[in-house]
Amino acid sequence: MSALSKMAVQVALQTAGDERPDFLIFCSRHGELVRTRELLGSVVGGSELSPTGFSQSVHNTSAGLYTIIAKSDVPSTSLAAGAGTFAYGWLEAESFLALNPGKTVLLVSYDEVLPVDYRAYSQQAQRTFALALLLRGAAAGGITLQQSRAETEDLLPITPQFIAWALSTDPALRVTAEGQGWEWVRLTLPSGESG
């Protein structure tokens, strides 16, 4: 298993615990790019490709490994959507929960710093992170994502910003990724109820 998949599967297993989520969303902007870079190096160097490297270089590697280890047979999707990857993953989760009341989604977001050769092509700050969230629809309150006005492009990937926000008490998190503004909002509960 690559370091990336180990991180993703580890947080997914820890977060799911004894729960059996109904749908899995694995989102990663670059996925197994470190493996792809190694394979390309082998091709250029004329050496044999690593069979493991090849079989685990696909974008749904982490999702596949998670389902094997967790013995899970529920549907999964693996997303990549540029700098906005985490927001699109969340959108997918909210859509599923809206259509399937009472069900749960395991949303996993993970990436690692780019291989050196690719860094010149990225404007983003290089971060390694893995986050897993077990989400269910809230009858009241909760957190929702909406589109918002685009502001200055964020240099930091969305996921580390989301983690910091989730641990804070700020009412909203606004980010801009590739010209698209996003806003996570904590919905307030009607007075008298508590979260």
Added chain:
Amino acid sequence: MHELERELKQLLIDVLNLEDVSVEQIDSQAPLFGEGLGLDSIDALELGVAVRKRYDVKIDADSQTTREHFGSIANLARFISGSRAAL
């Protein structure tokens, strides 16, 4: 032979990324696939590529004897030293 077996165990750990396994924990006679270390078919390919690279031996993927050669560390060591002697 023991030195070669030790070397093969280390190779196995390195190429298959078996971080929590040590050379001492691998039994030379134990089956590598299915039971024992529980390696799978992709692991077999990976090990085959590594052995071919390191020891410059010919491995016939379709041959029944290849299965036996890769049955355990002891078998693999015997196969490699046999191939070297034949050169």
